[in-house]
Amino acid sequence: MALDTTALATRWFEEVWNHRRAETIDELLTAESVCHTDDGPVCGPDGFKQRLYHPLLAAFPDLRIQVEGVLAQDDQVVVRWSAVGVHSGEGLGFPPTQDSASFRGITWVRICDGKFQEAWQTSNIPEVLRTLSAKALA
Template sequence: MTQENSAIVRRFAEEVITQGQIDRTVEFVWEDVVEQVPLPGQGPGLEGVKDIIQAFRTGFPDLVFSVLEQIAEGEKVVSRFEWTGTHQGEFFGVPPTGRQVRVWGIVIDRLEKARIKDTRILMDTMGLMTQLGVIPSRAA
């Protein structure tokens, strides 16, 4: 079960997030999925997840989401990830900068019957905003 759940999370990352097949989100995520740490403005459930993925893909059309490491136990999968992309569209009110970014994070997914039931994403948002120039970088 743990290897199967890990594979499901990897497929979701590749097929939905990286490839942008957002209409396939329902194959991987329950309608009433709970995002434990929602992003600003994120709505509830499946539609909220789809909206956030679309926002990322609009801001970073060349986004690549890579799962670097996973630990799975029972119905939970912890994934250490990194995503890269070029800021080519508006992203949470930030106009396109043309800057390339590399962002790390960790996501904890709980699966039921081969679909994500709840999720917690911890991402280096401060690093992302610094790379976009929204937050000034610290002088060395």
């Protein structure tokens, strides 16, 4: 099972973020899927798209994510990732700064029947966004 969870997790980051395939979100999440983030839970594919996916891609149209490491056991997989992009678009509630930004994070996912059931994500995204917001609004 570790190979399957590893492939699904890697597919998520590559297709959803790097290839901008929103349909993969619908394919791998269910209405009951929940991701526990630093800013609270995000539920289902629609919640993920509205709270994370569309705002981040609108603000960072060139966002690229690199999977740096993957560990899997049974129905769980942990992904260590990094991302870079230029804050050149709207989408976060403040004007673009044209600054390059880099993010780092870890996402832990529990998978059942090929779907992401529950995930826990921690990253420096909130800190980076606070810094960009302060600069944009200064």
